Amino acid sequence: MYNADSTSKFLKGELLQQTGNPEFEHILLDSRKLNFAETSVFIPLVSNRRNAHQFIDEVYQKGVSNFIVSETPDLSKYPEANFILVKDTMQALHAxxxxxxxxxxxxxxGITGSNGKTIVKEWLYQLLEKDYNIVRSPKSYNSQIGVPLSVWQMKPENDLAIFEAGISQPGEMVNLEKIIRPTIGVFTNIGEAHNEGFLNIRQxxxxxxxxxxxxxxxxxxxxYLVLNECVNTFHNQVGKKEGDNSMQILSWSRKTEADIRIINIDKEENSTRIDAMFKEEPMHITIPFVDEGSIENAIHCWVVMLYLGKSQEVIQERMLGLGNIAMRLELKQGINNCSVINDSYNSDLGSLTIALDFxxxxRQHLLKTVILSDILQSGKSEASxxxxVADLLDKKGIQKLVGIGKGIGREKRVFQQLPNLKSAFYNSTEEFLQEFNPQEYNNETILVKGARVFEFERIIKLLEQKAHQTILEINLGAISHNVQQYQAILKPGTKLMGMVKAFSYGSGSYEIASQLQFMGVDYLTVAYADEGVELRRAGITLPIMVMNPEPSSFDAILQWNLxxxxxxxxVFQLFEEEVRIAGKTQYPIHLKLDTGMHRLGFEKKDIPRLIKLLMExxxxxxxxxxxxxxxxxDPFMDAFTKKQGELFTEMSGEIRKALCYPVLRHIANSAAISRHPDLQFDMVRLGIGMYGIDGNPEMQEKLQNVSTLKTTIAQVKKIPAGEPVGYGAKWKSKKPATIATVRIGYADGYPRNLGNGKGKMMLHGQLVPVAGVIAMDMLMLDVSAVxxxxxxxxxxxxxxxLPLQQLATWGDTIPYEIMTGISQRVKRVYFQE
Incomplete structure (x- = not known):
């Protein structure tokens, strides 16, 4: 436990105010994720986009009394708080x-590298949890913020820690090294990922x-030859020390002499045997994976276990039991209008907190349910x-708990004492499955959170809504990343409006809007009122602009505060009459000007009459x-864009001059945010860029893929040369071919004009052409080369x-059309890394 007095001394900060000396054990960086107010210290971080000092009042009102700040607050507003003043709150967090x-x-x-960090960390946990009380990074917390939050979890009961570290630019690892200070280092591999901030791979x-x-x-x-050269140089420079303190190097290789020499890798259908020599002794392991990444990750873990002195018999036994690692929280459609969050591979307090935040x-359902297994290897007594856990569920407003396991069952009284929590307990997953009644789950969001040994994937199968095997995956974390990339280039004070019209460009309405609301965007925009009503029904409270308000929808607009x-x-006069009848005044509206698009909007000649109506x-x-x-x-249209901007400035200026209050102006869409920063005005509208697509190559490089559409093979056939495939017999193979029928067609949104070899899909990492005409529910691929x-x-x-832009190019269309054309029958799965 820490307090303001001791903390101010080792941080060398100024204790601005001390009102008592309450201890803290939790670090709070995000006001939305406050769990334990009485024992938290709030550290408001400052970035180019946001200064978290603005949330001091909010967290103080919620009961936080310890603050580490870099700006002096009005102390009279916080008479019961302790404030430590430092130069930089991020540096203070690290210190x-x-x-x-x-x-x-x-x-x-400590684990770093280009790929595999999280898998190696989680596998080491699986392999060593019987021998140690382990603290580890939750999920992939490996950044300048994630690493401190991970290391802060270290408690006296831990006897082993496993942390991962990632960097995006030079100078960052110095900070993380001081925080992690690893005694055992693992460098997984080196690749091209996240190269943007570095001169070259060697740097x-x-x-x-x-x-x-x-x-x-x-x-x-x-x-990895360059890695090997750099490690040798590094070892010569800093690793060789006097006496017994010299750094030891443990290397492995498939190709050359090393401490662990891999001599054979034998892949079978579902497993791989790896043979090696270590200290002139032959040894082997078998893992239940066949992909190259898993083989490499397993060998890293093998070497760590050898260094820790684990017997080969123990290593062999545990390697066989390695399981898949859930790298993400998945949000799926469930039975009886439920939403299901799948986090069924591990269970500890750190990851439970993250899952509960998600x-x-x-907010699409008022009722929130948690299905939770025993939490293993916590180092705490079951009672504490x-x-x-009960306190956490209570603070998060959870209404239903299903506890599975003998441990949580023994402590069920602490949950039963909570007045707002309905709970049920089962000794095992099997017992729960035997008594499962689907009618008990209706219109609720269900978090399924369990340790791997409980096999909660069996519960997920019962709760998940059955759908055909074509799935559109939407990465909510990538949306957050993309939004932040645009926010980073906005002028100070410029607001951001998120476009969620047309089912959020096919990605889902509420789920995307909820993510944007959580991120703190300023406005949302829909095309029609019913889209806005759906968001309001689901709990979205942000201001929502309706771009195509039909007179028949005016009543709904007023009812749902759109x-x-x-x-x-x-339209002005029609809506004015509706507002007058409803007895409202000062109702919020948005004025659309036509500056050259010639679709909707007031023309320049209309402005005097519009101003007169506004003033009356x-x-x-x-x-x-x-x-x-x-x-x-379009660079060739920049002169026209500039002309539009000038006309907009002139027309909007006349209106603003006539009004006696401030009015926001916005004209910039996704492309204009980066290409025409002079047109950012007071707010910008972010649409397709949010989903990872921007026509500006420089901006495109910074964006992450959001949507992944995938399907499965229903049947594989061998056909002779000259045999026709598909409707109309328009496609014939020139030689014997292998044809795979896949579960997607034009009713799912796959463009029909991509038939007969024009379109391609990716199978086992290879592009394969569409064979024949695309049918309503199926299409065929020529997979002869795979x-x-x-x-x-x-x-x-x-x-x-296989970027969406490439598909659009093959189809002679634009990404918008394909995105918005994905059928509602295609199952959406939302996930957060």
Whole structure:
């Protein structure tokens, strides 16, 4: 436990105010994720986009009394709070956690590299949890913020720690090294991922190696030649110390001499045997995976276990039991209008808190349910552990708990004492499945959170709504990343409006809107009033602009507090009459100007009459004036775009001058945000860029793929040369071919004009052409060039490896059309890394 007095001293900060000396054990960086107010310290971080000092009042009102700040607050407003003033709150966060790390003398495994960090960390946990009380990074918490939050979890009961570290630019690893201070280092591999901030791959390796400045041992693969060279140089410079403190190097290789020499890898259908030589002794392991990434990750874990002195018999037994790692929280449609969050592979307090935060974001259902297994290897007594869990569920407003396991069952009284929590307990997953009644789950969001041994994937199968095997995956984390990339180039004070019209460009309405609301965007926009009503029903409270307000929808607009676009004098008068009848005044509206798109909007000649109408009434309050750019993405149309901007400035200026209150202006769409920063005005409208698509190549490089459409193979056939395939017999193979029928057709939104070889999909990493005409529910692929094709194999329609833009090019269309055309019968799965 820490307090303001002691913390101010080792941070060398100024104790501005001390009112008592309450201790804290939780670090709060996000006001939306407050769980334990009485024992939290709030550290408001400052970035180019947001200064979290603005949330001090909010968290104080919720009961937080310890603050570490870099701006002096009005102390009279917080008479019961302790304030420590520092120069930089991020540096203070790092220093606080580095000090915490120094209190422990246990083995700490630090993992870095381009890929595999989280898998290696989680597999090491699986392999070593019987021998140690382990603290580890939740999920993939490996950033300048994630690492401190991970290391802060270290407690006296832990005797092993496993943390991962990632960097995006030079100079960052120095901070993380002081926080993690690993005794055992693992460098997984090196690749091209996240290269943008570095001069070359050698610089990136050397920056990552900084993590191991003080380590006792460094484990890596010699087969990455540049990595091997950099490790040798690093070892010569900093690793060789006097006496017995010299850093040990443990290398492995498939190709050359190393401490662990891999001599054979034998893959079978569902497993791989790996043979090696270590200290002139032959040994082997078998893992239940066949992919190259898993083989590499398993060997890293093998070497760590050998270093820790584990017997080969123990290693072999545990390697066989390695399981899949859930790298993400998945949100799926469930039975009886439920939503199901799948986090069924691990259960500990840290990841439970993250999962509950994600659950709390979902507001489409009032009722929130948690299905929770025993929490294993916590290091706490069962009584104190489940008291903490009960307190957490209570603070998060959970109404139903299903506890599975003998441990949680023994402590069920602490849950039964909560007046707002209905609970039920089962000794095992099997017992729950035997008594499962689907009618008990209706219109609720259900978090399924369990340790791997409980096999909660069996519960997920019961709760999940059955759908055909074509799935559109939407990465909510990638949406957040993309939004932040645009926010980073906005001028200070510029607001952001998120476009969620047309079912959020096919990605889902509520789920995307909820993510944007959680991120703190300023406005949402829909095309029609019914879209806005759906969002309001689901709990979205942000202001929502309706771009196509039909007179028949005016009543719904007023009932659900939606804000219409007014684009003509006729619509102005119609909506004014509706507002007058409803007895409302100062109702928010948005004025649409036509600056050259010639679709909807007031023309220049209309402005005097519009101003007169505005000045003669008290029914409307103009929230914004806006227009549409016709070709902001096209460099050849920049002169026209500039002309539109000038006309918008002139027309909107006349209106704003006539009004006696401030009015927002916005004209920039996704492409214009980066290409025409002078047109950002007071607010921008972010649409397709949010979903990872931007016509500006420089901006496209910064964005992450959001949507992945994939399906499966229903049947595989061998056909002779000259045999026709599909409707109309328009496609014939020139030689014997292998044809795979996949579960997607034009009714799912796959463009029909991509038939007969024009379109392609990806199978086992290879592009394969569409064979024949696309049918309503199925299509065929020529997979002759791909070996070992099986029924049930996954096929990528579009995603990171096969960009949507490429599909649009093949189809002679635009990404918008394909995105919005994905049928509602295609199952959406939302996930958060």
């Amino acid at each position: 606080l956690v580095a000090h915490h790390r120094q209190q422990f003398q246990i083995p700490v495994i 990136k390796i050397n920056e990552k190696l900084v993590l191991f400045m003080k380590s006792d041992v460094l484990i890596y693969c010699k087969d 659950l709390q974001q979902q 552990l489940y008291e903490e 804000e219409p676009e007014i684009y003509s004098l006729h 009434q008290d029914y409307f309050h103009v929230k914004s004036i806006f227009s549409h750019l016709a070709a902001s993405e 070996p070992n094709v099986q029924e049930g194999d996954e096929v990528l329609v579009f995603g990171a490896a």
